[in-house]
Amino acid sequence: MQTYDYAIVGNSAAAINACDAIRGLDREGSLAVFAEEKRRCYSRPLISYLVMGDIGEKGMYYRPSGYYRRWGIDFYPGTAVRKVDAERRLLETSKGERFKWRKLLLATGFRPFTPPVEGLEEARYLTFVSWDDARAMIRLTSRPLRALVMGAGLIGMKAAEALHSRGCRVAVVEKMDRVLPLALDETASEMVAARCREAGMEILTGKSVSRVTAGGGYKGRAVLDDGAEVDFDLLVVAVGVRPRTELAEEAGLECRGGIVVDEHQRTSRPGVFAAGDAALAFDLVRGEAAVNALWPVAALQGKYAGLNMAGREVPYPGGNSMNAVEFFGLPVLSAGIVNPPDDSYEVIVRRGENGDYRKAVVRGDLLVGMLVAGKIERAGILTSLIQERANVRRIKNFLLEEGFGHIHFPRSLREERIVEAVAGLTRADRERGRG
Amino acid sequence: MKRRLGLEAEKGGWELKRIIPREEYCIGCRLCEIHCIVQHSKSRDIIKAFKRERRPLKRVEVEERGHVSFALQCRHCDEAPCITACLSGAMHRDAMSGAVVHDPERCVGCWTCVLVCPYGAVRPDGAEKKVVGKCDLCPDLEVPACVANCPNEALVLVEE
Numbered sequence: 001m002q003t004y005d006y007a008i009v010g011n012s013a014a015a016i017n018a019c020d021a022i023r024g025l026d027r028e029g030s031l032a033v034f035a036e037e038k039r040r041c042y043s044r045p046l047i048s049y050l051v052m053g054d055i056g057e058k059g060m061y062y063r064p065s066g067y068y069r070r071w072g073i074d075f076y077p078g079t080a081v082r083k084v085d086a087e088r089r090l091l092e093t094s095k096g097e098r099f100k101w102r103k104l105l106l107a108t109g110f111r112p113f114t115p116p117v118e119g120l121e122e123a124r125y126l127t128f129v130s131w132d133d134a135r136a137m138i139r140l141t142s143r144p145l146r147a148l149v150m151g152a153g154l155i156g157m158k159a160a161e162a163l164h165s166r167g168c169r170v171a172v173v174e175k176m177d178r179v180l181p182l183a184l185d186e187t188a189s190e191m192v193a194a195r196c197r198e199a200g201m202e203i204l205t206g207k208s209v210s211r212v213t214a215g216g217g218y219k220g221r222a223v224l225d226d227g228a229e230v231d232f233d234l235l236v237v238a239v240g241v242r243p244r245t246e247l248a249e250e251a252g253l254e255c256r257g258g259i260v261v262d263e264h265q266r267t268s269r270p271g272v273f274a275a276g277d278a279a280l281a282f283d284l285v286r287g288e289a290a291v292n293a294l295w296p297v298a299a300l301q302g303k304y305a306g307l308n309m310a311g312r313e314v315p316y317p318g319g320n321s322m323n324a325v326e327f328f329g330l331p332v333l334s335a336g337i338v339n340p341p342d343d344s345y346e347v348i349v350r351r352g353e354n355g356d357y358r359k360a361v362v363r364g365d366l367l368v369g370m371l372v373a374g375k376i377e378r379a380g381i382l383t384s385l386i387q388e389r390a391n392v393r394r395i396k397n398f399l400l401e402e403g404f405g406h407i408h409f410p411r412s413l414r415e416e417r418i419v420e421a422v423a424g425l426t427r428a429d430r431e432r433g434r435g
Numbered sequence: 436m437k438r439r440l441g442l443e444a445e446k447g448g449w450e451l452k453r454i455i456p457r458e459e460y461c462i463g464c465r466l467c468e469i470h471c472i473v474q475h476s477k478s479r480d481i482i483k484a485f486k487r488e489r490r491p492l493k494r495v496e497v498e499e500r501g502h503v504s505f506a507l508q509c510r511h512c513d514e515a516p517c518i519t520a521c522l523s524g525a526m527h528r529d530a531m532s533g534a535v536v537h538d539p540e541r542c543v544g545c546w547t548c549v550l551v552c553p554y555g556a557v558r559p560d561g562a563e564k565k566v567v568g569k570c571d572l573c574p575d576l577e578v579p580a581c582v583a584n585c586p587n588e589a590l591v592l593v594e595e
Binding site (some may be wrong): 046062379405416419 | 522554
């Protein structure tokens with residue numbers, strides 16, 4: 001039986017960044033990537049760009065074509081891992097092959113959540129999380145349709161935008177009272193919804209689908225909780241995602257709505273690591289573990305899992321809920337807490353000309369959240385202050401000013417950041433190391 | 436553009452140039468911005484770049500407040516948040532130079548790098564295709580344009 005020094009279950013952001021990190025430290029160790037899908041690693045968040053024709057199929061790939069060969073990675077496409085034995089350090093694939101491993105990374109990602117809606121099981125519908133979903137959407141919308149999207153989260157809104165670009169008449173139903181309720185605040189949600197409505201989309205918030213009646217093919221009718229009926233030719237279900245933890249649970253790893261990991265991305269079993277959308281990792285804004293099912297967060301976790309697997313013990317600096325979106329020409333960036341739960345938070349808001357909107361959420365001396373809509377230049381400075389947990393007491397009044405930047409920092413901090421040319425994440429590492 | 440993909444964790448093997456601002460010498464004249472624009476223009480001619488062609492994005496920006504000013508561009512971070520966060524793989528470390536470089540062909544303009552750059556040094560390009568732009572250390576020049584054209588040596592080049 002073949003033994004791999006490193007075996008990775010999964011082939012997306014966390015997995016590939018783990019590979020990069022491992023190969024940066026260890027060129028020799030044997031490394032295998034087991035991918036459920038037949039494709040080499042592609043960028044899941046780009047599927048809407050593919051449907052909209054902004055990129056071609058070649059633009060979907062996250063790494064160049066020779067990536068696995070170039071870095072000595074045994075790539076197993078179309079090979080799901082069915083079973084993991086954490087005790088004897090074995091894994092078994094869907095093809096019945098068995099491998100031994102010394103270090104294992106579970107980067108099993110998420111699965112779309114299927115809501116308990118009457119009639120949904122009998123209906124044909126699309127999810128919008130994979131390249132196959134994008135292809136299906138392109139195929140089904142070769143002529144314009146009436147499309148209904150359930151859920152106005154990031155995936156639902158991207159699906160709606162993609163369908164709209166294909167000439168479909170799109171309605172979005174969202175249970176919460178606004179679109180993108182987690183990523184955005186009320187004002188920004190309204191700004192996005194207004195753009196979508198202007199473009200001709202129907203945005204139905206504060207409503208949910210209570211029943212679906214299949215009508216042949218992908219056609220059907222949805223009945224909303226207020227009794228309204230919506231006929232559709234295509235239904236997209238996007239009401240959230242759930243971490244895929246089955247493999248981890250069966251292997252006896254501790255899971256609590258996500259695979260539990262320590263600050264080195266280690267699970268409860270020796271030699272087994274987890275990263276990405278399946279992992280319950282440290283959120284430095286909330287100060288506790290959370291699942292942030294977002295590409296950049298998964299990539300960062302994968303990177304730290306890889307470094308630790310290859311023997312460089314560095315703590316994951318922690319992620320936060322970061323979102324960059326653009327709908328109909330309106331870009332919106334957000335990070336950390338944008339909807340403060342109580343009045344222990346101070347909220348600073350600034351509205352520019354041209355309808356630009358900026359918001360900072362401060363708690364004590366820390367910036368814990370930010371949101372910018374319209375003019376997005378230099379917003380990363382705010383994100384880095386959140387990520388570094390920097391004391392912003394002396395610069396609080398400037399945070400949202402036009403031209404806010406290092407000029408507003410105390411000179412020592414400015415020089416440390418600029419001249420030492422050290423990234424925010426590294427600094428956060430050092431501080432956590434010291435702390 | 437052929438990508439020479441460097442691994443993020445892999446350090447050394449390159450001599451990375453870094454541009455260091457010296458605020459005690461900066462007078463805020465913004466010649467760095469002007470020469471950056473010229474160098475990244477189609478013609479590399481100052482008159483054409485400003486008066487006839489689509490004016491490229493300035494990749495260096497002077498921050499100024501009272502008597503203090505300095506020019507800032509991409510730091511080419513050792514641990515570059517923009518590379519890890521990039522959705523498409525467009526942002527990467529050049530295996531030869533160690534610089535953090537950006538492939539506009541692969542960029543989709545998702546703005547994730549804008550969201551995470553601690554220096555505000557990656558910005559939307561404003562071109563027809565939605566892409567970002569950033570300092571590329573002027574690969575065709577021995578000394579980057581902003582450094583070479585600073586009258587006060589308020590920008591200096593350090594090779595590691």
